[in-house]
Amino acid sequence: MEFLGQDKREGLGRRANSRFVLLLLILVSTLLLLSSLYSAEASVFKKAREGVIDAAAPVLQHLSAPIAWFNDLVGGVGDYFNVLEQNKALREENAELRQWMNEALELRKVVAAYEGLQSYQAPPEADPVDAFVIGEANDAFARSMIVNAGRSKNVESGQAVVGDKGLVGHIVHTGSKASRVLLLTDIQSRVPVYIEDTGLEGILVGNTRARPVIAITESADVIEVTPGQRVLTSGAGGVLPRGLPVGVIDSEKSGDILVDLFADYAETRMVRILNYEFPAVDEGAVTETQDGEAEEAPAPAEG
Amino acid sequence: MGYRAENLLSLLKAATPMILGVLGVIFLALPLRLFEGWAPTPIVPLVVVFFWSVYAPEFLPSVSVFFIGVLQDLLTGGPLGLWAAVYLATQFIVMSQRSYFMGREQKVVWLGFALATAGASLMLWLVMSLMSGALLPVGSLLAQMAATVLIYPLFGMVFGQLHRRVLVEG
Numbered sequence: 286m287e288f289l290g291q292d293k294r295e296g297l298g299r300r301a302n303s304r305f306v307l308l309l310l311i312l313v314s315t316l317l318l319l320s321s322l323y324s325a326e327a328s329v330f331k332k333a334r335e336g337v338i339d340a341a342a343p344v345l346q347h348l349s350a351p352i353a354w355f356n357d358l359v360g361g362v363g364d365y366f367n368v369l370e371q372n373k374a375l376r377e378e379n380a381e382l383r384q385w386m387n388e389a390l391e392l393r394k395v396v397a398a399y400e401g402l403q404s405y406q407a408p409p410e411a412d413p414v415d416a417f418v419i420g421e422a423n424d425a426f427a428r429s430m431i432v433n434a435g436r437s438k439n440v441e442s443g444q445a446v447v448g449d450k451g452l453v454g455h456i457v458h459t460g461s462k463a464s465r466v467l468l469l470t471d472i473q474s475r476v477p478v479y480i481e482d483t484g485l486e487g488i489l490v491g492n493t494r495a496r497p498v499i500a501i502t503e504s505a506d507v508i509e510v511t512p513g514q515r516v517l518t519s520g521a522g523g524v525l526p527r528g529l530p531v532g533v534i535d536s537e538k539s540g541d542i543l544v545d546l547f548a549d550y551a552e553t554r555m556v557r558i559l560n561y562e563f564p565a566v567d568e569g570a571v572t573e574t575q576d577g578e579a580e581e582a583p584a585p586a587e588g
Numbered sequence: 589m590g591y592r593a594e595n596l597l598s599l600l601k602a603a604t605p606m607i608l609g610v611l612g613v614i615f616l617a618l619p620l621r622l623f624e625g626w627a628p629t630p631i632v633p634l635v636v637v638f639f640w641s642v643y644a645p646e647f648l649p650s651v652s653v654f655f656i657g658v659l660q661d662l663l664t665g666g667p668l669g670l671w672a673a674v675y676l677a678t679q680f681i682v683m684s685q686r687s688y689f690m691g692r693e694q695k696v697v698w699l700g701f702a703l704a705t706a707g708a709s710l711m712l713w714l715v716m717s718l719m720s721g722a723l724l725p726v727g728s729l730l731a732q733m734a735a736t737v738l739i740y741p742l743f744g745m746v747f748g749q750l751h752r753r754v755l756v757e758g
Contacts, residue, residue, distance in 0.1 A: 317669025423629035425729035551625025
């Protein structure tokens with residue numbers, strides 16, 4: 286093991302050799318980079334990523350617990366100073382939620398009546414898996430989180446990840462015990478969404494900023510949106526289920542529609558992974574489904 | 589027994605910079621959320637690579653630098669080879685300027701680190717912009733690099749003490 290120690294430090298020709306190795310490795314990295322530019326993800330690289338996530342998961346898990354504890358402690362100190370304001374805000378919110386609760390109870394009755402009809406077929410339900418955030422890419426351009434649920438809990442690539450406020454992102458790599466969630470703000474993130482009450486469909490494109498933009502897919506007319514309108518997943522492409530809350534329209538800047546996300550990435554500790562399977566379309570049901578869709582998406586004239 | 593323990597110790601000493609680099613990568617993958625997510629996490633591996641490339645490149649062979657970079661790429665989910673290329677390029681440039689840095693004041697070395705960080709940022713931004721097909725916003729990158737430059741004196745001091753007292757003399 287002498288070669289790793291200091292004994293060979295002064296060795297002749299060592300510098301030249303190390304420069305050669307250095308240049309060689311720079312070449313190798315560049316080739317790796319070019320290959321990832323060329324083909325999105327070779328299976329070998331994917332395996333390596335999943336392996337590293339799995340290997341790092343126990344370390345991250347053990348280290349993230351004290352970090353969460355410490356952040357809670359610091360956050361607790363801040364809360365102590367504005368407890369009165371918080372109390373007031375919570376009381377107001379509580380009153381508002383009570384009204385919503387009453388409305389929801391009414392609606393529950395109505396839905397139960399409809400479900401009692403013979404022709405009713407329940408839509409497939411998502412099978413949720415809860416997980417803690419144990420890691421996060423603190424990178425200027427890569428925005429992702431690592432959560433402690435993987436293939437052993439039937440987590441698969443493409444599944445939607447929601448937090449307590451709204452959509453967080455979707456799974457991109459799954460190890461056996463941990464997976465990576467691509468956040469909506471990552472430059473690779475593309476999520477099909479629609480804007481409520483307008484029937485406008487688009488794709489939410491991440492650009493590393495806190496507010497991603499919507500690229501409208503199907504509309505030849507002038508697009509008019511008002512700040513405050515809700516943005517939900519559209520379910521187009523058959524990956525994420527329809528209707529998950531994403532955020533609200535923030536503003537329109539030089540043709541880009543900015544979305545204020547519901548998810549607060551600095552606060553996201555626990556997430557729910559939705560194991561959602563789209564209903565299989567059988568031949569007989571095609572016409573019915575199409576009718577249903579036409580009713581669901583109102584014409585732009587209405588909004 | 590004594591001989592083996594000594595061997596193990598020297599191995600550990602030789603591997604210390606790499607271990608610190610790996611710890612820096614893990615640091616980058618933790619949900620730290622400093623100051624409720626407002627402060628970016630400094631890129632400690634860049635400090636490790638710069639420091640040992642200036643003062644004792646023989647303690648941080650290019651293979652270790654490559655390993656640290658690839659590990660960071662795999663763990664943070666970025667394009668594979670990007671951070672490896674950035675760290676190796678930093679090492680290459682710093683090692684070619686080594687004779688200039690030797691025996692200089694800490695302030696000068698700090699300035700050198702700031703320049704190296706700027707170079708690394710430019711490289712990162714160019715590659716990521718090229719890959720995403722649009723000029724990306726530089727705000728968060730600049731903030732993270734500024735944080736990295738700010739912590740350099742502290743880490744440089746700690747690494748200096750560690751290197752002098754433990755790795756070389758101890």
